[in-house]
Amino acid sequence: MQRSTMDLWVGIFVIAGIGALLVLAFKVGNLGTYSASDSYTVTGSFENIGGLKVRAPVKSAGVVVGRVTDIQFSTDTFDAQVIMSIDSRYQFPKDTFASILTSGLIGEQYIGLAAGGDEALLKSGDKIMKTNSALVLEEMIGRFLFNKASEGDGKEKADAD
Amino acid sequence: MPRRIVIGIRGVGHRVIDSVWRLGYASRFFLLTMLKSGTSLRRFGLIIREVYFTGVLSLIIILVSGLFVGMVLGLQGYETLQRYGAESAVGTMVALSLLRELGPVVAALLFASRAGSAITAEIGLMKATEQLAAMEMMAVDPIARVVAPRFWAGVISMPLLAALFSAVGVFGGYLVAVVLIGVDEGSFWSQMQDAVDFRYDIVNGVIKTCVFGVAVTAIAVFEGYDASPTAEGVSGATTRTVVTSSLAILGLDFVLTSFMFRGMS
Numbered sequence: 001m002q003r004s005t006m007d008l009w010v011g012i013f014v015i016a017g018i019g020a021l022l023v024l025a026f027k028v029g030n031l032g033t034y035s036a037s038d039s040y041t042v043t044g045s046f047e048n049i050g051g052l053k054v055r056a057p058v059k060s061a062g063v064v065v066g067r068v069t070d071i072q073f074s075t076d077t078f079d080a081q082v083i084m085s086i087d088s089r090y091q092f093p094k095d096t097f098a099s100i101l102t103s104g105l106i107g108e109q110y111i112g113l114a115a116g117g118d119e120a121l122l123k124s125g126d127k128i129m130k131t132n133s134a135l136v137l138e139e140m141i142g143r144f145l146f147n148k149a150s151e152g153d154g155k156e157k158a159d160a161d
Numbered sequence: 162m163p164r165r166i167v168i169g170i171r172g173v174g175h176r177v178i179d180s181v182w183r184l185g186y187a188s189r190f191f192l193l194t195m196l197k198s199g200t201s202l203r204r205f206g207l208i209i210r211e212v213y214f215t216g217v218l219s220l221i222i223i224l225v226s227g228l229f230v231g232m233v234l235g236l237q238g239y240e241t242l243q244r245y246g247a248e249s250a251v252g253t254m255v256a257l258s259l260l261r262e263l264g265p266v267v268a269a270l271l272f273a274s275r276a277g278s279a280i281t282a283e284i285g286l287m288k289a290t291e292q293l294a295a296m297e298m299m300a301v302d303p304i305a306r307v308v309a310p311r312f313w314a315g316v317i318s319m320p321l322l323a324a325l326f327s328a329v330g331v332f333g334g335y336l337v338a339v340v341l342i343g344v345d346e347g348s349f350w351s352q353m354q355d356a357v358d359f360r361y362d363i364v365n366g367v368i369k370t371c372v373f374g375v376a377v378t379a380i381a382v383f384e385g386y387d388a389s390p391t392a393e394g395v396s397g398a399t400t401r402t403v404v405t406s407s408l409a410i411l412g413l414d415f416v417l418t419s420f421m422f423r424g425m426s
Contacts (some may be wrong), residue, residue: 006213013217017321021225021367027332027350028256029359055358 024104039066039085040124044098049080050134052100052109058084060113065090068111084111086122093118099132109134187383190304194312194382197305208317214274215311215378216318220325222275223268227326230263231255231333238334239342248338249348253356255334260357260366261422264327265416269373272319275404277381280311281402285395286383308382315381319374320367327366330349347376365421372413377406 046052049071058066066086074081086092100149102109122128201207238254284307287293293303331353338344357363381402388398 007209009217010209010212013220014317014321018279019361020321020324023328024324024331024363025359027359028260028328028353029363034382035256055361098314 003143014140025127027161038088038090040060040083040122041069041083042122042124042126042128044082044084044128044131045074045077045079046082046131046133046138047079048133049082050100050102050109050136052082052111052134056108056110058113060090060115066114079152091121094120094122094126095130096122096128097132098128100134102135167203180201182305183208183387184227186387188380190383191379194309194379195300197302198309198313200302200305201313204310207306208313211237211310211314212318215272215314216322219275219318219322221273222271223322223326224329226267226271227329229265229283230267230326231259231330231335232337234258234263235334235337235342238336239344248342248344248381250352251344252331252334252353255338256331256353257362258336259327259330260362262414262418264330265323265366265373266410268323268326269319269370269410271405272315272322272374273377273381273410274403276315276318277377277402277406278399280378280424281385281388281399282395284308284311284382285388285390285398288386288388289390289392289395292392304386308386311380312382314376316374317372320370323370323373323397324367368421369414369417372417373393373410373414376409376413380406380409399403 018034052068052071054071055066057064058068066084068082069085070083072081072083073079092113093116095118097114097116099112099114100109116130119141234255235251238251239248242248242251242254249290284293287303287307293307296306335349339346339349384398384402384405388394
């Protein structure tokens with residue numbers, strides 16, 4: 001069997017195809033920024049997680065430090081157990097504060113970690129004690145209307161006096 | 162009157178039995194191709210020859226269509242997203258729609274009409290001119306010599322073509338959104354990288370293209386092999402290849418999508 005120009009073209013084609021896959025993986029996908037380094041998991045229980053989803057980012061000071069790996073509902077405490085895996089390059093004090101935040105007005109929800117001042121660090125399997133639930137828009141509007149209504153009541157009473 | 166009804170029912174029954182028959186024959190043919198691929202995999206030169214005809218010669222149409230699909234996505238995505246002030250998400254939209262759906266599906270449809278029809282016509286004509294029968298006379302198995310190399314060449318080419326389609330499409334979206342319209346380049350790429358997950362989006366897309374590659378080439382080689390050995394039969398088989406494989410691609414895409422992208426985002 002002899003080498004022919006056809007072989008060359010097929011070789012170019014295969015290399016171009018694999019190259020395209022690599023471009024997709026590194027330039028378009030997150031494989032370039034993805035670090036395969038070790039991570040540790042911590043749990044946080046939230047009263048209400050709003051629209052938080054699995055794979056949502058965990059950020060501290062705006063930097064992505066981990067991902068949400070699982071969300072479960074606990075029938076013992078009737079709240080949501082959010083399990084997140086955090087890159088082991090980033091260590092947090094034991095009294096770290098976790099809250100569910102929204103990026104932008106209609107953006108996706110993520111977990112924000114605010115470091116506390118404890119000397120001891122969070123270890124794998126630990127539970128974050130201080131959490132802050134997601135803001136639910138309906139509850140906020142309800143509270144606002146309630147406040148407005150009671151304000152109005154106060155005013156009417158003042159007028160009557 | 163009742164006689165006409167009886168004839169009608171008989172016609173329906175005949176068609177049903179005939180299509181079940183064909184399905185069984187096609188399954189047996191597919192199995193036989195698999196069993197006899199061993200010999201053609203050992204003679205890899207045959208497969209390389211067919212990769213040239215199915216893959217390399219499909220490059221032009223795949224690349225040009227990918228570029229234009231990406232550019233249109235960029236244009237339309239920008240048109241819609243800028244109403245919500247989210248025009249920097251156009252990269253995310255282009256990349257996700259290409260990687261998850263449009264890349265695999267459109268590339269497979271083009272592949273079916275460019276390469277699938279050619280495979281069917283070639284094998285059908287070989288049958289019509291009794292080349293396959295001649296091979297059998299010379300104790301050369303036409304399935305191992307003609308069918309299996311074409312099948313494997315299609316299975317190899319399809320994922321590569323779809324990857325090229327998606328990559329060129331993303332580049333087309335970049336051209337329109339960043340170069341032409343002026344969306345910020347940094348946020349275009351960073352939002353895209355933030356949203357596209359390697360395992361979830363890219364690997365699933367590649368799995369899709371592999372399934373489409375198997376489906377399209379299996380249909381193409383079978384239709385060619387099963388064609389009536391006349392000019393009319395070959396043309397009918399070519400048409401059936403394009404129609405059946407397009408329907409198979411769209412149906413399989415729905416099934417695969419519902420398995421892969423269910424309830425997560």
